[in-house]
Amino acid sequence: MSPLSKIQLHQIFNKLDKNGDGLVCTDELMWLLERIGVRTNRVELERFVGEEALNAVDFLFFYEALTIGGGGSLVREKYDLETRDEVLEMDLRRAFRVFDLNGDGYISGDELRVALSGLGLWDEDCGADCEAMIAAYDSNSDGFLDFHEFKDMMLFDSLASP
Template sequence: MEAERSLSRRASSSSSFRLRCPSLNSVRLRRVFDIFDRNHDGIITVQEIHQALTRLGLETDLCDLDSTINSFIKPGNTGLTYNGFVALHQSLDQTLFGLDLEEKAEEEEVSQDESDLTEAFKVFDEDGDGFISAQELQAVLGKLGLPEGKEIGRVEKMICSVDRNHDGRVDFFEFKHMMQSVVVRSS
């Protein structure tokens, strides 16, 4: 119970924790799962989750995390499968926000999607100037341990691929357009 209280204090301060658009949840959760699954074995350990959260600057107590996650790990597994990760997310969503699925469906999805995108944009826009530069993107990719974060040339190509006004950086509207096109293609 203490673990849930400490997690609820941290999670309730971030509106981006809660993914309210049901149609996008599975895509988003799969991406998060894949980021946490550092060795790509289809299982994420408590240690992998702890390391990813720490790299993102989110302080977590390993013991609290372990006690919260342990009940979602199937006997014989060393960590969470994707289905266990989804069950954990749903449980935390219910515990921290107290809404059932019917209430979620009634919420206004468009404004929440915009809010989720704004929160995601802020993760990349480290200096808060309203733009994502190649250096900022490289820093975030590096924190996540992704190989793209090691090569500025690849990062610059990523920026160019969504930079519609060719100013060498990505503004919120370019980011939003990119995210919407990724979601459409993934669905």
Template sequence: MSTLSYNDVYRLFKKLDQNGDGLVSPHELQWLLDTMKVSSSVDELQFLTEKTSLTFPEFLEFYDNITKEGDHNESDSDLFKAFEVFDKNRDGFISNEELEEALSRLGLWDHNGNMDVKSMIKAYDANSDGLLDFHEFKKMMA
């Protein structure tokens, strides 16, 4: 099985979260497997996930475990929680506005105009889309 990028897994999670509650249930996972013509039961999926529903970090860990090629670990889970502080609208990306707002909330924003969030994002924005995804954020935080 080929591994998906972090953003692809995030989009998959959002697609699976059919009711928009921020959790993927075994029923929602079963929908994916049914689409892929893989037979499974809700009970099997609940046993595999060891939960009744998965948050995105848990889904990411589940995906990594089933692909056995994941590069995420416990520190990534903690870093993802920090990423969520910045990603206020939960779209999987940090915009200029979100970065400035988070830095202000944390008391790290220079209100004298000596900081430029666009330059900060640009320095780590590998795909030049003007946003930071989790992997870019991870590099920024390293």
């Protein structure tokens, strides 16, 4: 089976989100997993997911977690890593890949605009604002965010928030 594209995953997410609240609950995930032949129970799924519902970004991470392990079991823990820093690094790399649409290792203003729009987090008039967001954290002034600049941005924003 070929990996699904981000567009296909967003289409699946939108079809699962029957009430249009921007979340897919564990009942909807259970239904999907049963249809694709993944056997689990509610307790295992909730432990694996770590929440009662997933937004679009978390749904992408959920798909990655299932496919990276080669279709591994939901019985294992969501993250089998030794330190919190490793978990944070892994989460940031996954988030980076959501925005790095062409997979070149950099996030451009256009990629940021498309990804935010696709996630329903920004409207079509964000072009100049996306460039300003990139420029604010672009430490080498190349017009793009590499992973380390993205990480700095995410960690700064999380530290600045109460």
